[in-house]
Amino acid sequence: MIKRWLSHPYVDLALKALGRNRLQTGLTLLGMTIGVATVLAMMAVGAGAQQSIEQQVRAAGLNQLTVRAGNWRPKVEDTGEAVAHQGDARDTLVLPLYRGDVLPVAFHPEDDPMEKHDHPLARQRLGDLEAGLGSAATLTFDDAEAIKGLPGVQYVAGGVHENARVHFGGKRWFTRMHGTDVEMPSIKRGWMLAEGRFFTRREQDRAEQVLVIGQIVAERLFGAGVKAVGQEVTLWNQPFEVVGVVTSATWVVRPAPGDDQFDAVYMPYTTTHRLLNLSKLNDITITAASSGDVSRLAREITTLLRQRHGIGDDQPDDFTVLTQATKALTTGGLPPSVARAVAGNVAELEKVTLEQLATTLERASRTMTWLLAAVAAVSLVVGGIGIMNITLLSVTERTREIGLRLAVGARSRDVMRQFLIEAVAISLAGGVAGIVLGVIAAALIARTLNWATVVSPLSVLLAFGVAGAVGIFFGWYPARRASQLDPIVALRHE
Amino acid sequence: MPLLETREVAKEYHVGDHIVHALRGVSLGIDAGEFVTIVGPSGSGKSTFMHILGCLDRPTRGQYLMNGRDVSTLPPDELARVRNEMLGFVFQGFNLLARTSALENVELPLLYTRRGVVKGSERRRKAMAALEAVGLTDRADHHPNQLSGGQQQRVAIARALVADPSVLLADEPTGNLDTATSHEVMEIFARLRRERGLTIVVITHERDIAAYGSRTIDFRDGRVTSDVHHDQALAEPSLR
Ligand SMILES: Nc1ncnc2c1ncn2[C@@H]1O[C@H](COP(=O)(O)OP(=O)(O)OP(=O)(O)O)[C@@H](O)[C@H]1O
Ligand SMILES: [Mg+2]
Numbered sequence: 001m002i003k004r005w006l007s008h009p010y011v012d013l014a015l016k017a018l019g020r021n022r023l024q025t026g027l028t029l030l031g032m033t034i035g036v037a038t039v040l041a042m043m044a045v046g047a048g049a050q051q052s053i054e055q056q057v058r059a060a061g062l063n064q065l066t067v068r069a070g071n072w073r074p075k076v077e078d079t080g081e082a083v084a085h086q087g088d089a090r091d092t093l094v095l096p097l098y099r100g101d102v103l104p105v106a107f108h109p110e111d112d113p114m115e116k117h118d119h120p121l122a123r124q125r126l127g128d129l130e131a132g133l134g135s136a137a138t139l140t141f142d143d144a145e146a147i148k149g150l151p152g153v154q155y156v157a158g159g160v161h162e163n164a165r166v167h168f169g170g171k172r173w174f175t176r177m178h179g180t181d182v183e184m185p186s187i188k189r190g191w192m193l194a195e196g197r198f199f200t201r202r203e204q205d206r207a208e209q210v211l212v213i214g215q216i217v218a219e220r221l222f223g224a225g226v227k228a229v230g231q232e233v234t235l236w237n238q239p240f241e242v243v244g245v246v247t248s249a250t251w252v253v254r255p256a257p258g259d260d261q262f263d264a265v266y267m268p269y270t271t272t273h274r275l276l277n278l279s280k281l282n283d284i285t286i287t288a289a290s291s292g293d294v295s296r297l298a299r300e301i302t303t304l305l306r307q308r309h310g311i312g313d314d315q316p317d318d319f320t321v322l323t324q325a326t327k328a329l330t331t332g333g334l335p336p337s338v339a340r341a342v343a344g345n346v347a348e349l350e351k352v353t354l355e356q357l358a359t360t361l362e363r364a365s366r367t368m369t370w371l372l373a374a375v376a377a378v379s380l381v382v383g384g385i386g387i388m389n390i391t392l393l394s395v396t397e398r399t400r401e402i403g404l405r406l407a408v409g410a411r412s413r414d415v416m417r418q419f420l421i422e423a424v425a426i427s428l429a430g431g432v433a434g435i436v437l438g439v440i441a442a443a444l445i446a447r448t449l450n451w452a453t454v455v456s457p458l459s460v461l462l463a464f465g466v467a468g469a470v471g472i473f474f475g476w477y478p479a480r481r482a483s484q485l486d487p488i489v490a491l492r493h494e
Numbered sequence: 495m496p497l498l499e500t501r502e503v504a505k506e507y508h509v510g511d512h513i514v515h516a517l518r519g520v521s522l523g524i525d526a527g528e529f530v531t532i533v534g535p536s537g538s539g540k541s542t543f544m545h546i547l548g549c550l551d552r553p554t555r556g557q558y559l560m561n562g563r564d565v566s567t568l569p570p571d572e573l574a575r576v577r578n579e580m581l582g583f584v585f586q587g588f589n590l591l592a593r594t595s596a597l598e599n600v601e602l603p604l605l606y607t608r609r610g611v612v613k614g615s616e617r618r619r620k621a622m623a624a625l626e627a628v629g630l631t632d633r634a635d636h637h638p639n640q641l642s643g644g645q646q647q648r649v650a651i652a653r654a655l656v657a658d659p660s661v662l663l664a665d666e667p668t669g670n671l672d673t674a675t676s677h678e679v680m681e682i683f684a685r686l687r688r689e690r691g692l693t694i695v696v697i698t699h700e701r702d703i704a705a706y707g708s709r710t711i712d713f714r715d716g717r718v719t720s721d722v723h724h725d726q727a728l729a730e731p732s733l734r
Binding site: 487491 | 545548550551570571575585589591593602603605606607614653
């Protein structure tokens with residue numbers, strides 16, 4: 001097809017004409033190539049920045065939702081200290097009091113395991129032991145399965161949570177225990193295995209006594225730099241084999257004592273169920289395939305669970321759907337220093353969510369992308385002026401030829417087409433060369449400057465289209481001028 | 495009915511404040527198959543008249559009929575079509591495209607036929623036939639700068655012939671050629687008229703070149719001053 005196109009008399013004509021002014025054509029082509037390459041490379045840099053921000057934001061868990069048994073809401077007061085408030089259902093529901101998720105991140109009241117636990121937060125932590133997990137546990141494994149069926153849901157993991165004292169040799173560490181699902185590592189994008197592996201589906205199905213421990217726990221029990229995998233630790237007087245150590249994979253979150261993620265241990269929820277003789281879940285963690293979907297999913301999950309739990313219209317929910325955004329600042333989705341800075345500088349802290357923060361970051365990077373592209377577009381305009389120049393030159397140089405063509409029967413539109421094809425041929429050739437150069441430039445930038453660059457097929461298509469458009473736009477005026485020539489005037493041109 | 499007919503055709507140019515009367519009412523009929531030569535002093539309006547005959551220009555006043563149809567008021571695209579299908583032009587300066595082979599030069603009018611672009615192989619065949627008519631098949635691949643003046647003008651004649659026009663218009667086709675070559679070119683015109691019945695109009699300054707015509711028209715100051723039909727015998731230069 002391309003061959004047929006190239007042999008079309010008009011195209012053939014244009015290529016021959018361009019071949020006659022080889023040097024000028026080459027220089028114009030170079031200008032166009034540089035323009036297109038710059039645009040493409042700048043877009044790649046911008047998109048790369050945008051993507052890495054998106055990845056970090058995702059790693060911070062913005063596409064996550066959590067459904068908790070019971071109906072109560074954490075509320076943040078000016079001090080930043082979390083205080084539990086019972087929700088609408090305070091009179092009708094008995095509530096589990098596990099509070100680990102709303103602890104401030106910066107300190108851990110149980111740093112010394114020998115300390116008497118008389119700190120208020122410590123009491124609350126112990127409180128959920130006393131309250132017993134089953135008392136208000138309204139969520140079941142089947143609920144989790146039902147949520148998995150909703151469109152837009154990516155991963156679902158049910159969880160049971162406990163406070164636990166882990167023993168190794170003479171050392172003890174008081175931490176959080178999470179009975180969870182094998183899908184958890186997919187949900188926690190911010191996770192990285194420092195050592196070993198996560199537990200497997202097989203281990204989960206068999207409710208085996210395997211344990212994945214957080215970085216902080218590993219440091220406290222074994223000391224830094226000591227291999228934890230393969231060790232046997234004791235929990236609830238039961239032996240557990242350590243199979244992996246998790247740590248944070250992103251700068252947004254750093255492991256810290258009391259952070260409930262890396263100061264924590266993980267086992268299959270089936271193992272928890274078996275050892276503690278439980279059958280319900282404390283919560284279900286869900287990720288949305290797209291973070292823009294979170295609000296919609298929250299609504300749908302509410303509807304679904306109300307239906308499954310047979311809750312009438314006038315009754316309050318017996319569960320709470322939390323999105324990461326509503327939770328993030330209070331649970332330490334950010335490093336403590338960042339969280340404190342945000343808290344110190346924003347008057348109405350509770351109105352600032354991580355989602356807004358992310359939106360701002362994304363908007364900023366998008367603005368940067370467009371700014372870069374706009375700067376690059378200037379070089380495209382310069383390239384376009386080059387095309388205009390060579391086309392005008394071509395028209396002037398070939399005025400007699402135009403007169404001759406008109407004399408032998410060319411219409412003004414034939415002449416117009418001839419010069420437009422010439423302009424577009426240069427710009428498209430420049431576009432192709434520019435795309436190649438731009439892709440190479442993006443790769444070089446990525447390698448030498450270590451910046452993330454993303455060349456998307458869309459941006460390549462866009463660059464090609466823009467190149468063609470530049471040819472048409474800047475070729476239009478000279479071509480039109482050529483087509484408006486009077487045959488006799490043109491024939492008499494010197 | 496004459497093939498070409500002008501009725502009181504006038505052409506005026508506005509140059510600054512005053513008006514130049516290039517043609518002051520010319521009424522002529524040219525029949526199919528005539529070989530007309532136009533002579534006259536410089537600035538007498540010969541070229542202007544030929545441009546109107548060739549539909550390259552429109553008269554200020556008067557009518558121009560081809561086959562009885564008034565073409566002086568046609569829109570530009572229609573005029574282009576008439577030029578393409580009915581007329582062939584030969585210029586004093588040859589007007590060949592540089593760095594383009596003789597064959598491709600001859601093909602040029604075929605790019606603009608209204609029946610759509612003629613296919614490549616067909617174009618080449620027709621162009622070859624036209625080159626053959628002027629005896630230049632062996633120079634088909636040569637570029638203009640590799641050809642003598644006479645050969646270049648023959649290429650130009652082939653180009654004028656290629657689309658099978660009924661009228662051939664030539665404005666001083668021998669102006670840039672030496673005497674011998676001029677006669678060769680005129681012989682070609684005479685032969686084309688004889689063999690194909692082409693109607694031919696040639697402008698010239700030289701009386702002996704004008705003698706090739708079956709009819710000679712004199713222009714002076716935008717008017718026709720004499721219009722002479724020669725004997726058949728006079729059309730043959732050897733018997734002159
Ligand atoms: N575009 C124009 N603008 C103004 N005046 C013009 C124009 N074209 C021709 N003329 C004038 O019209 C008159 C006739 O010119 P034309 O070219 O027809 O003469 P000609 O007979 O062909 O002369 P020559 O033998 O020198 O070619 C001349 O006086 C010329 O100056
Ligand atoms: Mg003249």
